[in-house]
Amino acid sequence: MLSEANATKDKFFSIIAHDLRTPFSALIGATGFLIESFDKLELRIIKDFLTDINMSSKEVFALVGNLLEWSGAQTGTLAYDPEQTDISEIIRKNILLAEQHARQKEVTITDTLKELLFADADPNMMDTVVRNLLSNAIKFTPRGGAVSVTAHESGDMIEVFVSDTGIGISEENIGKLFRIDVKLSTRGTDDEGGSGLGLILCKEFIEKNKGHIRVESRQGKGTTFHFTVPKYTEGKT
Structure with a gap:
């Protein structure tokens, strides 16, 4: 228990010291250069810098969001409220939100979903899981690649698959993905940052909702993340 608490503390400070610092450094550098050289720059170059600023800002925003949710999960302040949750709707919403990042990388996103797919799960936690898995899939897929999402009922569970045609993960690193005590941070194919916290959060939230990942x-060749959550059954207590 003590070693897990220490690993959690170390992970937190590692994110603060390194993973938050990197995108902020990019923001400071890009904005400083624009301020000093704005009158001498072509519009094309200014647009390139603004694109970099936008990407770094999104990295910070996503990381802070994960950090806050993870902190809430560790301290017990994050509410767990399972209810009838349409997984298809959550997936489609997050695909729309991810489209801009995908277009910037020329990555296509497709889905094979039923119109209604109800799980007995916390909708906010499911939203976090799908958002992180989609973001990871796009991050590690090169230009011209593809991401696909499939979901269906399987017995008393809902199964979701998020697949990509990206760079893949070594067997050694697969064993480190969901571990709080291991530092695993890999840059994306367009040099996007990451802390590894998103996948740790996914595992915690899926298991909290009585599922597996x-x-x-x-x-x-690519990667597929597969998770399950219980199917919603009317009148189930």
């Missing part, structure tokens, strides 16, 4: 990957 696993990953299959081949280096150079």
